[in-house]
Amino acid sequence: MKKFNSLKFFFSCFFLFIGMGLYAQQITVTGIVLDGDTKEGAPFANVVVKGTQTGVSTDINGKFELTTNNEKLPFTLVVSYTGFVDEEVEVTENNQNISVSLKTDAVIIGEGVVVSASRQPERILESPVSVERMDTRMIKNTPSASFYDAIENLKGVQMNTNSLTFKSVNTRGFATFANVRFVQLIDGMDNAAPGLNFPAGNLVGISELDVQNVELVPGAASALYGPNAFNGILFMNSKDPYLQQGLTAMVRTGLTVQDDIVINEDPSTLRDGTNGFGEFAIRFAEAFGAEEKLGIKLNFSYLKGTDWYANDYSDMDQNGINAGNRGVGSSSYDGVNIY
Numbered sequence: 001m002k003k004f005n006s007l008k009f010f011f012s013c014f015f016l017f018i019g020m021g022l023y024a025q026q027i028t029v030t031g032i033v034l035d036g037d038t039k040e041g042a043p044f045a046n047v048v049v050k051g052t053q054t055g056v057s058t059d060i061n062g063k064f065e066l067t068t069n070n071e072k073l074p075f076t077l078v079v080s081y082t083g084f085v086d087e088e089v090e091v092t093e094n095n096q097n098i099s100v101s102l103k104t105d106a107v108i109i110g111e112g113v114v115v116s117a118s119r120q121p122e123r124i125l126e127s128p129v130s131v132e133r134m135d136t137r138m139i140k141n142t143p144s145a146s147f148y149d150a151i152e153n154l155k156g157v158q159m160n161t162n163s164l165t166f167k168s169v170n171t172r173g174f175a176t177f178a179n180v181r182f183v184q185l186i187d188g189m190d191n192a193a194p195g196l197n198f199p200a201g202n203l204v205g206i207s208e209l210d211v212q213n214v215e216l217v218p219g220a221a222s223a224l225y226g227p228n229a230f231n232g233i234l235f236m237n238s239k240d241p242y243l244q245q246g247l248t249a250m251v252r253t254g255l256t257v258q259d260d261i262v263i264n265e266d267p268s269t270l271r272d273g274t275n276g277f278g279e280f281a282i283r284f285a286e287a288f289g290a291e292e293k294l295g296i297k298l299n300f301s302y303l304k305g306t307d308w309y310a311n312d313y314s315d316m317d318q319n320g321i322n323a324g325n326r327g328v329g330s331s332s333y334d335g336v337n338i339y
Contacts, residue, residue: 171232181231275306
């Protein structure tokens, strides 16, 4: 009887370890994703194991390599790319190489999916309230200086421009420099400036490289988002580090133009009012571990520019009348613009 139990225990452990080894087998899939019209590689397309968060993005040439330890053969890959119909490919063996040719998707107005109106995914046409939306394609193609500037082009939006980096979004009127009536959320987190109680534009916001989509509810949303959301609410959603992986960078440059200016009241400092503008941003995202349960995302951006120089150095007398450039020492000295 003891001998029988020992053999039973031995074979049970043997088959258990074999089963664990088969389950933990590493599976690698390589391939390329192509634009069905141009036959060129589709850069940064998403390749995801169906029903999971395991996936990768294609490189600049449309190629990819996906490795997983927690899937059993066969399984299905879902290939998605903005502006194209999703394709599903079945993986039946290890080290399988696949080629996917994507078909152009017909863009139907109102088919976009939003989550801001009811806190659950739904089509814009089915939304109980009016929602304005910008997806990654609109953000990429906007002629504005940044995605945040492009929000002004949405229906019912007014923008208070205070500087290059401080722009206040407003809807439904009642605009102020510090618009406490308007709420901004980044991935569900309130973007109000600490200690000021109002959103300072995108000054402490999100990098354009990391923006997935933008949703704006121009009407009151107090029932879902609190009593201060009665003048409108803006959602800026970032990219998922499990789905949009890899290294991306952006460089942008330009000019701000102004009439000739005088610095510090000195006529000898007359200079051209053309000022440089430059912006640099970089994003890195990666998922780690056998089951890719740990994901990190790093963003860095740097912006430098000059809005304009205030060059009115006239004084005002006691009656508020322009008294000319009397300068320091004058009894009515009250310089309008002083640095």
